Amino acid sequence: xxxxxxxxxxxxxxxxxxxxxxxxxxxxxxxxxxxxxxxxxxxxxxxxxxxxxxxxxxxxxxxxxxxxxxxxxxxxxxxxxxxxxxxxxxxxxxxxxxxxxxxxxxxxxxxxx
Amino acid sequence: xxxxxxxxxxxxxxxxxxxxxxxxxxxxxxxxxxxxxxxxxxxxxxxxxxxxxxxxxxxxxxxxxxxxxxxxxxxxxxxxxxxxxxxxxxxxxxxxxxxxxxxxxxxxxxxx
Numbered sequence: 001x002x003x004x005x006x007x008x009x010x011x012x013x014x015x016x017x018x019x020x021x022x023x024x025x026x027x028x029x030x031x032x033x034x035x036x037x038x039x040x041x042x043x044x045x046x047x048x049x050x051x052x053x054x055x056x057x058x059x060x061x062x063x064x065x066x067x068x069x070x071x072x073x074x075x076x077x078x079x080x081x082x083x084x085x086x087x088x089x090x091x092x093x094x095x096x097x098x099x100x101x102x103x104x105x106x107x108x109x110x111x112x113x
Numbered sequence: 114x115x116x117x118x119x120x121x122x123x124x125x126x127x128x129x130x131x132x133x134x135x136x137x138x139x140x141x142x143x144x145x146x147x148x149x150x151x152x153x154x155x156x157x158x159x160x161x162x163x164x165x166x167x168x169x170x171x172x173x174x175x176x177x178x179x180x181x182x183x184x185x186x187x188x189x190x191x192x193x194x195x196x197x198x199x200x201x202x203x204x205x206x207x208x209x210x211x212x213x214x215x216x217x218x219x220x221x222x223x224x225x
Contacts, residue, residue: 043215056212091156104156
């Protein structure tokens with residue numbers, strides 16, 4: 001069964017450093033998303049991406065964040081200068097043409113020290 | 114008012130019990146509804162979509178009441194493996210890009 005994959009599973013970084021989180025969505029999917037979940041809190045939408053551009057972003061997704069689909073398979077989330085409050089689980093998700101159902105990757109746990 | 118509200122639980126039930134979770138949502142224009150399951154420190158996994166007519170998948174039954182903006186999930190004959198957090202998820206379709214809005218989840222613990 002096709003699945004979304006993410007690397008790395010855990011990333012530790014120092015405050016102020018740049019990090020890139022990587023995702024490989026399901027191959028025939030066209031819509032891509034990043035969500036985050038701070039420990040003990042709910043899953044929050046960050047950004048959606050379609051046709052090589054951002055289609056919607058949340059208030060969390062400020063100028064420190066960017067997304068890119070550099071080739072036909074990878075989808076990346078970059079945080080330019082990490083803050084302590086960026087520590088969270090980051091989930092990538094993808095969807096095919098049908099409305100609604102999104103499939104999530106296993107997540108990257110980001111720890112900012 | 115929160116966009117999606119759920120009772121946080123935990124619900125502690127014995128194996129074989131029937132348990133029901135409720136959820137309310139604030140955006141009356143929401144189009145799609147789901148229940149996801151999340152195990153500790155894992156990704157949300159789609160359990161089932163929720164349709165207006167109600168739908169069933171094995172031991173799981175989901176109901177939607179659009180007038181009351183209310184969604185429910187019923188689990189019959191609970192198994193130990195059902196222990197998880199159940200996430201009520203709403204899709205306020207906007208320009209077709211379909212971000213998901215998650216509730217905080219209801220924790221279920223099934224004991225022998």
